[in-house]
Amino acid sequence: MAMTYQVDDKGYYGEFGGAFIPEMLYPNVEELRTHYLDIIQEPSFQQEFHELLRDFVGRPTPLFEAKRLSEKYQTQIYLKREDLCHTGAHKVNNTIGQILVAKKLGKNKIVAETGAGQHGVATATVCALMGMECIVYMGAIDIQRQAPNVARMRMLGAQVVAAESGSKTLKDATNEAMRHWINNPVDTHYIIGSVVGPHPYPDMVARFQSVISEEIKAQLTEKVGRNYPDYVLACVGGGSNAAGAFYHYLNEPRTQLVAAEAAGQGVGTGHSAATTFLGKSGVLHGSKSLLMQTEDGQVIEPYSISAGLDYPGIGPMHAHLFKTGRAQFYDITDEEALVSALELSQLEGIIPALESAHALAVLPKLQAKPTEIVVINLSGRGDKDLATYQQRLNLV
Amino acid sequence: MNRISAVFESAKGPILNVYATAGFPKLGDTMTVLEALQEGGADIIEIGMPYSDPVADGETIQQSNQVSLDQGMTVAYLFEQLKDLRSKVQVPVLLMGYINPVLQFGVEKFCQKCQEVGVDGLILPDLPMAEYELEYQEIFERYGLFNIFLITPQTADERIRQIDSVSKGFIYMVSSASTTGAKTGISSEQEVYFERINRMNLKNPRLIGFGISDRESFLKASTSASGAIIGSAFVKLLAKSSHLREDIVAFVRGIKGLN
Ligand SMILES: Cc1ncc(COP(=O)(O)O)c(C=O)c1O
Numbered sequence: 001m002a003m004t005y006q007v008d009d010k011g012y013y014g015e016f017g018g019a020f021i022p023e024m025l026y027p028n029v030e031e032l033r034t035h036y037l038d039i040i041q042e043p044s045f046q047q048e049f050h051e052l053l054r055d056f057v058g059r060p061t062p063l064f065e066a067k068r069l070s071e072k073y074q075t076q077i078y079l080k081r082e083d084l085c086h087t088g089a090h091k092v093n094n095t096i097g098q099i100l101v102a103k104k105l106g107k108n109k110i111v112a113e114t115g116a117g118q119h120g121v122a123t124a125t126v127c128a129l130m131g132m133e134c135i136v137y138m139g140a141i142d143i144q145r146q147a148p149n150v151a152r153m154r155m156l157g158a159q160v161v162a163a164e165s166g167s168k169t170l171k172d173a174t175n176e177a178m179r180h181w182i183n184n185p186v187d188t189h190y191i192i193g194s195v196v197g198p199h200p201y202p203d204m205v206a207r208f209q210s211v212i213s214e215e216i217k218a219q220l221t222e223k224v225g226r227n228y229p230d231y232v233l234a235c236v237g238g239g240s241n242a243a244g245a246f247y248h249y250l251n252e253p254r255t256q257l258v259a260a261e262a263a264g265q266g267v268g269t270g271h272s273a274a275t276t277f278l279g280k281s282g283v284l285h286g287s288k289s290l291l292m293q294t295e296d297g298q299v300i301e302p303y304s305i306s307a308g309l310d311y312p313g314i315g316p317m318h319a320h321l322f323k324t325g326r327a328q329f330y331d332i333t334d335e336e337a338l339v340s341a342l343e344l345s346q347l348e349g350i351i352p353a354l355e356s357a358h359a360l361a362v363l364p365k366l367q368a369k370p371t372e373i374v375v376i377n378l379s380g381r382g383d384k385d386l387a388t389y390q391q392r393l394n395l396v
Numbered sequence: 397m398n399r400i401s402a403v404f405e406s407a408k409g410p411i412l413n414v415y416a417t418a419g420f421p422k423l424g425d426t427m428t429v430l431e432a433l434q435e436g437g438a439d440i441i442e443i444g445m446p447y448s449d450p451v452a453d454g455e456t457i458q459q460s461n462q463v464s465l466d467q468g469m470t471v472a473y474l475f476e477q478l479k480d481l482r483s484k485v486q487v488p489v490l491l492m493g494y495i496n497p498v499l500q501f502g503v504e505k506f507c508q509k510c511q512e513v514g515v516d517g518l519i520l521p522d523l524p525m526a527e528y529e530l531e532y533q534e535i536f537e538r539y540g541l542f543n544i545f546l547i548t549p550q551t552a553d554e555r556i557r558q559i560d561s562v563s564k565g566f567i568y569m570v571s572s573a574s575t576t577g578a579k580t581g582i583s584s585e586q587e588v589y590f591e592r593i594n595r596m597n598l599k600n601p602r603l604i605g606f607g608i609s610d611r612e613s614f615l616k617a618s619t620s621a622s623g624a625i626i627g628s629a630f631v632k633l634l635a636k637s638s639h640l641r642e643d644i645v646a647f648v649r650g651i652k653g654l655n
Contacts, residue, residue: 010530020495022452022521023546024573026555165458166448178451185550185573283496283522284449296470297500298448 005250005317005326011199014323016290016316019198020283024182028190029286031105033200039104040097040207052096053211056129057086059093061212063219063375068347075368078229079350079378080216082241089353089380090209090241091122095191097208099126102189109133109188113163113177115142115170115237116307116355117149118380119193124158134158137176139169142307149384167301170311174285194238195315198286202243202315209244216375217248230372233258234379235358236329237273237308239315241379246327256328258366259318260358262304263331273302274331275314276322284312289319305334305388306354308380336361338392341382353380354388399488399516400542400565403439404601404622411623412614412652413440413603414630415492417460418477419469420446421634426477429634430485432641436648438487439623440603442519443478445471445493452521454577456628460635471501475509482514490544492519503532507539517542517565525559533562544568549589553596560598569593569602569621577628579607582616590620611651626651 011017011033021029039045053059061081070077082090095112102110110132114120120136127134136153140162143150153160166172174196181190195202195209217227232249234242236259249255264272272278275290282291284299292300292312304310314322321327341357344350352360356379368374382389389395403411416429426443433441446461446469453461481489491510498506498520510518518541523532528543536543542565547556550573559567571586572579593602604617605625617624630647637643649655 010526018527019524020522020527021524023524023551024452024548024570024575026524027548027550027552165455166462171449175449175451179454179575182452183574183578280500282499283494285451286522291496293496293500295500296472297497298465299496 003324005321007199007203013316013320015281016288016319017199017202018288019286020288021198021286022182024185025178028181028185029198035105036101036200036204039101040204045100045104049097049100053093057092057096058084059211060215060219061085063216063223065223066348069344072347073363073368074370076373078220078373078375080212080245080375082212082377082379083350083352083356083381087118087122087125088383089118089122090212090244091119091193092125093211093244094193094205094208094240095119095122095126098189098191099130099132102132102191103130105189107187107189109184110191111135111137111177111180111184111188112191113137113170113173113193115139115173115310116384117142117146117153118308118384120158120160121149121152121156123191124153124156127158128156135180136160137163137173137180139163139173141168142170142173145307146384169301170307171299171301178285194240195243195317196238196285196287196313202287202317205240206243206247206317209240210247212241212244212377213246213248216245220373224373228252228255229375230254231256231258231366231368231374232377233260233359233362233374234377235260235309235355236314236318237311237355238313239318241377243315243317245375245377250326257321257326258362259327259329260332260362261329262306262309262358263333264303264305266333267331271303273304273310273312275312276329277331279313287316289313289316290322305337306358308353308355309358330362330365332358332361341389342393350378351382352378353382354385356380398540398542398565400440403488404566407439407622410614410618411439411603412437412648413442413623413625414438414648415442415444415625415627416634417444417446417457417464417631418474419464419467420460420631421463421637423464423467423469425640426474427484428640429644430481432644433648434485434487436645437652437654438648440488440490441485442490442492442625445474445491445497447494447497450494452575454575454628456577456631460631471497471506475513478513488516489514490517490519491515495520495523504535507535507541510541511539515541517544519544519568521546525562529562546570547593549573556593556596556598560600563600565600566622567598567600567602568625569604571604571606571608571617574606576606580609580613581607582613587620590617594620611653614651
């Protein structure tokens with residue numbers, strides 16, 4: 001039997017996945033599990049989803065041939081411009097999909113977690129669009145680090161609540177969002193921001209993000225006469241932009257899937273977020289996946305310069321892609337990401353998000369041939385990271 | 397017979413189950429707390445195994461978990477502390493915690509250790525029924541461990557019946573849609589829920605937990621179940637206690653009305 005990279009009927013990708021949730025969340029997650037496929041496959045849903053992606057988000061996003069970057073690396077590089085999505089990153093593909101699902105389920109309040117604030121902004125945006133109440137949990141430390149996104153969420157009418165527990169970052173914001181959902185089970189839908197969480201979230205989010213590779217196929221056909229590249233590169237925090245960029249190539253053996261993880265100061269330094277290099281199988285936030293943890297099973301606080309990659313786990317689909325060898329994983333340090341961000345800015349006139357810069361930083365290591373086609377998923381734009389760039393790149 | 401079943405069979409009044417975070421307030425306090433709970437008259441004791449990310453718990457228990465971890469608590473060390481449990485404590489003891497530390501310790505090895513020190517059952521809120529049946533039930537049962545499931549006001553009748561059929565010992569009835577320690581007292585809406593479950597004639601007895609903090613709420617809950625569970629209110633007492641043994645004994649006696 002051919003290897004499958006899709007979720008099975010029990011909610012697993014190989015040995016990873018499942019729904020490890022307290023009973024308090026069971027009715028909500030079960031309601032979602034039993035209805036999500038029917039809801040999103042309905043023609044009226046698809047129509048509304050795609051109309052919003054086109055008219056509100058600005059899809060399809062361009063596939064841009066990066067000529068000067070290609071020349072430097074002696075290969076053929078195309079950038080999938082998710083940075084041009086409304087709100088500045090791919091995250092909105094998922095929040096549009098989920099808010100439509102929430103509406104179908106009769107929910108009128110939304111809760112979400114956010115790290116860098118991109119998912120929080122994308123959630124606050126669709127809540128404003130649909131007239132839904134929005135609460136976003138954000139680690140108290142991230143609120144300090146990402147002030148502009150906090151202001152954007154507030155301007156959009158969302159209530160931003162500081163997660164003061166644990167390490168006060170993304171993992172704790174996720175805990176608080178789950179606790180909020182436990183305390184408000186009837187009228188609230190939880191919009192998770194990546195391909196993490198209990199089944200069916202990883203699959204549902206991957207489906208909403210799969211529009212990325214759906215478009216790449218059509219755009220590549222038009223530009224180079226074949227619908228697959230030799231490589232697809234994407235960064236992995238939880239893994240939603242990578243899941244979307246990989247989705248329609250999972251069973252395409254001619255395409256090598258490449259994931260970039262945040263190594264922070266380096267895999268061996270104790271200041272890293274490179275889960276496939278440092279993690280072991282474990283359960284966090286409702287699913288079994290690779291997880292950075294102590295020998296005793298306590299979750300380790302990760303570190304990355306990029307708040308969007310600063311997460312101690314990865315989605316179960318990616319753990320499976322890693323375990324089966326279907327995707328190749330690279331560990332990219334803060335420094336390497338910064339160098340690549342500067343390089344893209346000056347070679348192509350595009351300032352990438354720090355997260356996306358991790359995917360770009362694979363280029364020097366990839367050694368793709370001049371005849372080969374490399375698609376890089378440029379998951380977001382760098383506006384939110386300007387303070388970091390200014391400081392770390394000595395821009396005066 | 398499992399000690400839990402024995403307690404329900406022989407109970408004269410409502411059963412009091414008290415939750416205490418292991419290694420709290422001080423790392424070395426675990427056995428002192430257990431013995432004082434027994435002395436005060438607790439019928440069942442739940443020992444919380446601290447975890448870095450306890451999603452079903454509110455602030456009080458979260459903080460006690462973090463303090464305990466910061467002091468060096470681990471699963472292995474807890475078993476070390478419980479080595480002589482059964483020479484000192486006769487009431488049923490449950491371990492309550494999250495699945496990940498159990499997975500890392502090794503499920504089989506964990507169950508073996510539980511049996512060795514005399515633990516009677518487990519409460520693992522993020523191990524739902526489907527996952528339990530898939531991989532864990534067989535191992536837990538081999539070591540004589542009762543797995544205690546939760547039900548909430550949102551749990552459908554059909555699922556309650558399924559939970560009842562795989563449960564042993566008792567069912568943990570969460571009093572309201574909440575994390576631990578979020579709400580206190582019992583509303584009339586909750587009483588309607590308690591009565592609804594009561595009329596289902598389940599095969600397992602129920603203990604009501606979450607929001608039980610004093611004698612009044614304990615008695616009120618006990619009119620529609622076999623008893624109740626106190627967690628956050630007790631952890632709060634531990635956090636501020638200056639004479640641990642005396643304070644615990646007085647607290648438990650107060651709840652049970654043994655003054
Ligand atoms: C621009 C951008 N890329 C990537 C990520 C990482 O998330 P994921 O791995 O789910 O794509 C984030 C998260 O905030 C982001 O803002």
